[in-house]
Amino acid sequence: MKEEGTKQFGILGLPYDTSASLGWPGARYAPAKIREALKWILNRIEGDRIFDVEENRLFDMSGTVIKDFGDARISRYDHEKTLTELKLAVDQVLADGFTPILLGGDHSVTWPGILSLHDHRKGKIGIIHIDAHLDLVEKSPVQGPHSGSSEIRRAIELPGISATNVVQIGVRGFNYPEHYHFIRNSGITLIPPARLYEDGVEAAALRALKIAGEKTAQIYLTVDIDVLDSAFAPGSGANEPGGITSWQLIQLVRRLAPSVDVMDIVEVNPLTDYRDVTSAVAARLVFDFICSSSLFKSSTKGGSNQ
Numbered sequence: 001m002k003e004e005g006t007k008q009f010g011i012l013g014l015p016y017d018t019s020a021s022l023g024w025p026g027a028r029y030a031p032a033k034i035r036e037a038l039k040w041i042l043n044r045i046e047g048d049r050i051f052d053v054e055e056n057r058l059f060d061m062s063g064t065v066i067k068d069f070g071d072a073r074i075s076r077y078d079h080e081k082t083l084t085e086l087k088l089a090v091d092q093v094l095a096d097g098f099t100p101i102l103l104g105g106d107h108s109v110t111w112p113g114i115l116s117l118h119d120h121r122k123g124k125i126g127i128i129h130i131d132a133h134l135d136l137v138e139k140s141p142v143q144g145p146h147s148g149s150s151e152i153r154r155a156i157e158l159p160g161i162s163a164t165n166v167v168q169i170g171v172r173g174f175n176y177p178e179h180y181h182f183i184r185n186s187g188i189t190l191i192p193p194a195r196l197y198e199d200g201v202e203a204a205a206l207r208a209l210k211i212a213g214e215k216t217a218q219i220y221l222t223v224d225i226d227v228l229d230s231a232f233a234p235g236s237g238a239n240e241p242g243g244i245t246s247w248q249l250i251q252l253v254r255r256l257a258p259s260v261d262v263m264d265i266v267e268v269n270p271l272t273d274y275r276d277v278t279s280a281v282a283a284r285l286v287f288d289f290i291c292s293s294s295l296f297k298s299s300t301k302g303g304s305n306q
Helices: 027-042 079-095 107-119 151-155 177-186 193-199 201-212 246-259 277-293
Strands: 007-014 049-052 057-060 064-071 099-104 125-130 161-169 189-191 218-224 262-266 299-301
Touching: 007 027, 007 079, 007 107, 007 277, 027 064, 027 099, 027 277, 064 079, 079 099, 079 107, 099 107, 099 277, 107 125, 107 151, 107 218, 107 262, 125 151, 125 201, 125 246, 151 161, 161 201, 189 201, 193 201, 201 246, 218 246, 246 277, 262 277
Parallel strands: 007 064, 007 099, 099 262, 125 161, 125 218, 161 189, 218 262
Antiparallel strands: 049 057, 057 299
16 A cells, blocks of 8 residues: 555566567576666665765655565566566556566567556556667567567557657667658657757757657656667667767656656666676666655755765
Protein backbone atom coordinates (compact mmCIF):
# COMPACT_ATOMS: atom_id res chain seq x y z
CA MET A 1 0.00 0.00 0.00
CA LYS A 2 1.40 3.38 -1.04
CA GLU A 3 1.49 5.95 1.75
CA GLU A 4 0.20 9.42 0.95
CA GLY A 5 2.98 11.77 -0.08
CA THR A 6 5.45 9.02 -0.97
CA LYS A 7 7.08 8.32 -4.34
CA GLN A 8 7.68 4.65 -5.06
CA PHE A 9 10.27 3.44 -7.55
CA GLY A 10 10.61 -0.17 -8.62
CA ILE A 11 13.91 -1.34 -10.09
CA LEU A 12 13.50 -4.33 -12.38
CA GLY A 13 16.28 -6.12 -14.26
CA LEU A 14 15.59 -7.31 -17.80
CA PRO A 15 18.73 -9.40 -18.45
CA TYR A 16 18.15 -10.26 -22.09
CA ASP A 17 20.45 -9.57 -25.04
CA THR A 18 19.60 -12.25 -27.60
CA SER A 19 18.07 -9.55 -29.82
CA ALA A 20 21.16 -7.36 -29.98
CA SER A 21 21.14 -6.04 -33.55
CA LEU A 22 24.55 -4.34 -33.56
CA GLY A 23 27.78 -4.79 -31.65
CA TRP A 24 28.69 -7.40 -29.08
CA PRO A 25 26.33 -9.36 -26.84
CA GLY A 26 26.77 -8.96 -23.09
CA ALA A 27 24.02 -6.55 -22.03
CA ARG A 28 22.39 -9.39 -20.08
CA TYR A 29 25.04 -8.80 -17.41
CA ALA A 30 24.26 -5.09 -17.06
CA PRO A 31 21.52 -5.21 -14.39
CA ALA A 32 23.90 -6.80 -11.89
CA LYS A 33 26.71 -4.35 -12.67
CA ILE A 34 24.44 -1.31 -12.52
CA ARG A 35 23.14 -2.45 -9.13
CA GLU A 36 26.73 -2.77 -7.86
CA ALA A 37 27.44 0.82 -8.87
CA LEU A 38 24.12 2.02 -7.47
CA LYS A 39 24.97 0.58 -4.04
CA TRP A 40 27.88 3.03 -3.78
CA ILE A 41 25.38 5.87 -4.03
CA LEU A 42 22.65 4.37 -1.83
CA ASN A 43 25.18 3.65 0.92
CA ARG A 44 25.67 7.41 1.31
CA ILE A 45 22.11 7.96 2.52
CA GLU A 46 22.17 8.74 6.25
CA GLY A 47 19.10 9.54 8.30
CA ASP A 48 16.95 9.65 5.15
CA ARG A 49 19.18 12.33 3.67
CA ILE A 50 21.85 12.49 1.01
CA PHE A 51 24.17 15.34 0.06
CA ASP A 52 23.96 16.45 -3.56
CA VAL A 53 27.43 17.94 -3.89
CA GLU A 54 26.85 19.60 -7.28
CA GLU A 55 23.75 21.44 -6.03
CA ASN A 56 25.22 21.95 -2.53
CA ARG A 57 22.04 20.80 -0.81
CA LEU A 58 20.61 17.98 1.28
CA PHE A 59 17.80 15.90 -0.16
CA ASP A 60 15.23 14.55 2.28
CA MET A 61 14.43 11.04 1.03
CA SER A 62 12.06 10.02 3.81
CA GLY A 63 9.16 10.15 1.35
CA THR A 64 10.93 8.05 -1.26
CA VAL A 65 10.60 4.27 -1.51
CA ILE A 66 13.06 2.30 -3.66
CA LYS A 67 12.23 -1.37 -4.11
CA ASP A 68 14.30 -3.84 -6.10
CA PHE A 69 12.00 -6.31 -7.84
CA GLY A 70 14.97 -8.44 -8.89
CA ASP A 71 15.39 -9.73 -12.42
CA ALA A 72 12.55 -10.92 -14.62
CA ARG A 73 12.49 -14.67 -15.17
CA ILE A 74 12.93 -15.39 -18.86
CA SER A 75 13.02 -18.23 -21.38
CA ARG A 76 16.26 -17.09 -22.97
CA TYR A 77 16.06 -19.16 -26.15
CA ASP A 78 12.41 -18.44 -26.99
CA HIS A 79 12.32 -14.83 -28.16
CA GLU A 80 8.57 -14.21 -28.29
CA LYS A 81 7.98 -16.02 -25.00
CA THR A 82 10.73 -13.97 -23.36
CA LEU A 83 9.17 -10.68 -24.48
CA THR A 84 5.87 -11.82 -22.97
CA GLU A 85 7.60 -12.75 -19.70
CA LEU A 86 9.33 -9.37 -19.56
CA LYS A 87 6.03 -7.58 -20.06
CA LEU A 88 4.39 -9.56 -17.26
CA ALA A 89 7.24 -8.57 -14.94
CA VAL A 90 6.77 -4.87 -15.78
CA ASP A 91 3.01 -5.31 -15.35
CA GLN A 92 3.61 -6.37 -11.74
CA VAL A 93 5.70 -3.29 -10.93
CA LEU A 94 3.00 -1.02 -12.31
CA ALA A 95 0.21 -2.97 -10.60
CA ASP A 96 2.00 -2.54 -7.26
CA GLY A 97 1.95 1.24 -7.69
CA PHE A 98 5.66 1.76 -8.41
CA THR A 99 7.30 3.86 -11.10
CA PRO A 100 9.29 1.28 -13.08
CA ILE A 101 13.01 1.77 -13.65
CA LEU A 102 13.97 -0.99 -16.07
CA LEU A 103 17.56 -2.15 -16.45
CA GLY A 104 18.32 -3.89 -19.75
CA GLY A 105 19.35 -5.81 -21.58
CA ASP A 106 19.43 -4.92 -25.24
CA HIS A 107 16.98 -2.46 -26.71
CA SER A 108 14.38 -5.09 -27.53
CA VAL A 109 13.37 -5.02 -23.84
CA THR A 110 11.91 -1.55 -24.38
CA TRP A 111 9.05 -3.09 -26.36
CA PRO A 112 7.57 -5.04 -23.41
CA GLY A 113 8.09 -1.96 -21.24
CA ILE A 114 6.15 0.25 -23.64
CA LEU A 115 3.49 -2.42 -24.15
CA SER A 116 3.00 -2.73 -20.39
CA LEU A 117 2.54 1.02 -19.91
CA HIS A 118 0.22 1.02 -22.93
CA ASP A 119 -1.97 -1.63 -21.28
CA HIS A 120 -2.06 0.40 -18.05
CA ARG A 121 -2.39 3.77 -19.77
CA LYS A 122 -4.58 6.59 -18.54
CA GLY A 123 -4.70 8.15 -22.00
CA LYS A 124 -2.30 8.60 -24.89
CA ILE A 125 1.43 8.01 -24.37
CA GLY A 126 4.40 10.06 -25.53
CA ILE A 127 7.87 8.59 -26.01
CA ILE A 128 11.23 10.26 -25.45
CA HIS A 129 13.87 8.06 -27.04
CA ILE A 130 17.50 8.93 -26.18
CA ASP A 131 19.80 6.97 -28.47
CA ALA A 132 22.47 7.13 -31.15
CA HIS A 133 20.25 5.08 -33.47
CA LEU A 134 16.74 5.43 -34.87
CA ASP A 135 15.46 1.91 -34.08
CA LEU A 136 12.85 2.12 -36.81
CA VAL A 137 13.57 -1.17 -38.59
CA GLU A 138 10.37 -2.61 -40.05
CA LYS A 139 11.48 -6.24 -39.81
CA SER A 140 14.83 -7.88 -39.16
CA PRO A 141 15.59 -10.75 -41.56
CA VAL A 142 17.03 -12.68 -38.61
CA GLN A 143 14.98 -11.59 -35.58
CA GLY A 144 11.68 -10.71 -37.18
CA PRO A 145 9.53 -7.74 -36.10
CA HIS A 146 10.90 -7.53 -32.53
CA SER A 147 14.63 -6.81 -32.59
CA GLY A 148 16.87 -4.41 -30.74
CA SER A 149 16.42 -1.98 -33.64
CA SER A 150 12.66 -1.99 -34.06
CA GLU A 151 11.04 -1.08 -30.74
CA ILE A 152 10.13 2.49 -31.74
CA ARG A 153 8.62 1.30 -35.03
CA ARG A 154 6.47 -1.20 -33.12
CA ALA A 155 5.50 1.39 -30.50
CA ILE A 156 3.95 3.84 -32.94
CA GLU A 157 1.79 1.03 -34.32
CA LEU A 158 -0.06 0.88 -30.99
CA PRO A 159 -3.40 2.72 -30.83
CA GLY A 160 -2.40 4.80 -27.80
CA ILE A 161 0.83 6.15 -29.31
CA SER A 162 1.19 8.66 -32.16
CA ALA A 163 4.43 9.24 -34.03
CA THR A 164 3.91 12.98 -33.54
CA ASN A 165 4.43 12.38 -29.80
CA VAL A 166 7.76 10.60 -30.33
CA VAL A 167 11.03 12.50 -29.87
CA GLN A 168 14.44 10.99 -30.62
CA ILE A 169 17.36 12.72 -28.91
CA GLY A 170 21.03 12.17 -29.74
CA VAL A 171 20.50 10.25 -32.98
CA ARG A 172 23.35 10.61 -35.43
CA GLY A 173 25.53 9.03 -38.12
CA PHE A 174 24.26 7.72 -41.46
CA ASN A 175 21.30 5.50 -42.27
CA TYR A 176 19.06 4.17 -45.04
CA PRO A 177 17.04 6.68 -47.12
CA GLU A 178 13.84 4.78 -46.26
CA HIS A 179 14.20 5.98 -42.65
CA TYR A 180 14.41 9.59 -43.83
CA HIS A 181 11.12 9.23 -45.70
CA PHE A 182 9.47 7.35 -42.83
CA ILE A 183 10.41 10.04 -40.30
CA ARG A 184 9.19 12.86 -42.55
CA ASN A 185 5.90 11.11 -43.31
CA SER A 186 5.20 9.95 -39.75
CA GLY A 187 5.98 13.17 -37.90
CA ILE A 188 8.67 11.85 -35.53
CA THR A 189 10.89 14.63 -34.15
CA LEU A 190 14.70 14.34 -34.19
CA ILE A 191 16.96 16.29 -31.84
CA PRO A 192 20.57 15.48 -32.86
CA PRO A 193 23.61 16.03 -30.60
CA ALA A 194 24.36 19.38 -32.24
CA ARG A 195 21.18 20.83 -30.77
CA LEU A 196 22.29 19.90 -27.24
CA TYR A 197 25.75 21.38 -27.81
CA GLU A 198 24.52 24.57 -29.51
CA ASP A 199 21.18 25.21 -27.80
CA GLY A 200 21.81 23.53 -24.44
CA VAL A 201 20.25 20.68 -22.51
CA GLU A 202 17.41 22.79 -21.11
CA ALA A 203 16.16 23.79 -24.56
CA ALA A 204 16.30 20.20 -25.80
CA ALA A 205 14.45 18.91 -22.75
CA LEU A 206 11.73 21.55 -22.98
CA ARG A 207 11.18 20.81 -26.65
CA ALA A 208 11.04 17.06 -26.01
CA LEU A 209 8.56 17.46 -23.16
CA LYS A 210 6.34 19.76 -25.21
CA ILE A 211 6.16 17.29 -28.10
CA ALA A 212 5.88 14.08 -26.08
CA GLY A 213 3.40 15.70 -23.71
CA GLU A 214 1.09 17.20 -26.33
CA LYS A 215 -2.37 15.76 -25.56
CA THR A 216 -0.84 12.75 -23.81
CA ALA A 217 -1.36 11.48 -20.27
CA GLN A 218 1.94 9.64 -19.75
CA ILE A 219 5.51 9.59 -21.03
CA TYR A 220 7.86 6.65 -21.54
CA LEU A 221 11.59 7.44 -21.45
CA THR A 222 14.05 5.01 -22.99
CA VAL A 223 17.79 5.64 -22.68
CA ASP A 224 20.23 3.72 -24.86
CA ILE A 225 23.64 4.30 -23.32
CA ASP A 226 25.24 4.54 -26.78
CA VAL A 227 23.79 8.04 -27.04
CA LEU A 228 26.99 8.93 -25.20
CA ASP A 229 30.22 9.47 -27.07
CA SER A 230 32.42 6.38 -26.83
CA ALA A 231 34.81 8.25 -24.56
CA PHE A 232 32.11 8.31 -21.86
CA ALA A 233 30.58 4.88 -22.50
CA PRO A 234 33.08 2.33 -23.82
CA GLY A 235 30.78 -0.46 -22.66
CA SER A 236 27.83 0.09 -24.97
CA GLY A 237 26.11 -2.16 -27.46
CA ALA A 238 26.99 -0.21 -30.60
CA ASN A 239 29.35 2.75 -30.29
CA GLU A 240 28.78 5.68 -32.62
CA PRO A 241 31.20 8.65 -32.85
CA GLY A 242 30.03 12.17 -32.10
CA GLY A 243 27.80 11.55 -29.09
CA ILE A 244 26.88 13.68 -26.11
CA THR A 245 28.72 13.81 -22.79
CA SER A 246 27.81 12.01 -19.60
CA TRP A 247 27.14 15.39 -17.94
CA GLN A 248 24.67 16.32 -20.68
CA LEU A 249 22.86 12.99 -20.35
CA ILE A 250 22.61 13.24 -16.56
CA GLN A 251 21.24 16.79 -16.80
CA LEU A 252 18.81 15.71 -19.51
CA VAL A 253 17.43 12.86 -17.41
CA ARG A 254 17.18 15.16 -14.38
CA ARG A 255 15.13 17.64 -16.38
CA LEU A 256 12.84 15.05 -17.93
CA ALA A 257 12.33 12.85 -14.87
CA PRO A 258 9.42 14.65 -13.14
CA SER A 259 7.27 14.15 -16.26
CA VAL A 260 8.18 10.50 -16.89
CA ASP A 261 6.09 7.45 -15.90
CA VAL A 262 8.50 4.67 -16.91
CA MET A 263 12.23 4.80 -17.65
CA ASP A 264 14.50 2.15 -19.05
CA ILE A 265 18.28 2.10 -19.50
CA VAL A 266 19.56 -0.32 -22.12
CA GLU A 267 22.60 -1.52 -24.05
CA VAL A 268 25.13 -1.24 -21.21
CA ASN A 269 27.66 -3.99 -21.95
CA PRO A 270 29.93 -4.95 -19.02
CA LEU A 271 31.94 -7.30 -21.27
CA THR A 272 33.29 -4.40 -23.33
CA ASP A 273 33.35 -1.80 -20.55
CA TYR A 274 36.49 -0.28 -19.05
CA ARG A 275 36.63 -0.48 -15.24
CA ASP A 276 32.82 -0.34 -15.06
CA VAL A 277 32.67 3.33 -16.06
CA THR A 278 29.59 2.79 -18.24
CA SER A 279 27.75 0.95 -15.47
CA ALA A 280 28.60 3.85 -13.16
CA VAL A 281 26.99 6.31 -15.57
CA ALA A 282 23.87 4.13 -15.72
CA ALA A 283 23.70 4.01 -11.92
CA ARG A 284 23.91 7.81 -11.77
CA LEU A 285 21.03 8.03 -14.23
CA VAL A 286 18.94 5.76 -12.03
CA PHE A 287 19.55 7.78 -8.88
CA ASP A 288 19.25 11.17 -10.56
CA PHE A 289 15.94 10.03 -12.04
CA ILE A 290 14.72 9.05 -8.57
CA CYS A 291 15.88 12.28 -6.95
CA SER A 292 14.44 14.54 -9.64
CA SER A 293 11.12 12.67 -9.69
CA SER A 294 10.65 12.61 -5.94
CA LEU A 295 8.76 15.21 -3.95
CA PHE A 296 11.32 15.86 -1.27
CA LYS A 297 9.98 17.16 2.00
CA SER A 298 12.78 19.65 2.41
CA SER A 299 16.16 20.66 1.11
CA THR A 300 18.90 22.80 2.55
CA LYS A 301 20.94 25.02 0.23
CA GLY A 302 24.10 26.83 1.11
CA GLY A 303 26.47 26.05 3.93
CA SER A 304 30.06 24.92 3.83
CA ASN A 305 31.69 24.01 0.55
CA GLN A 306 34.13 21.76 2.32
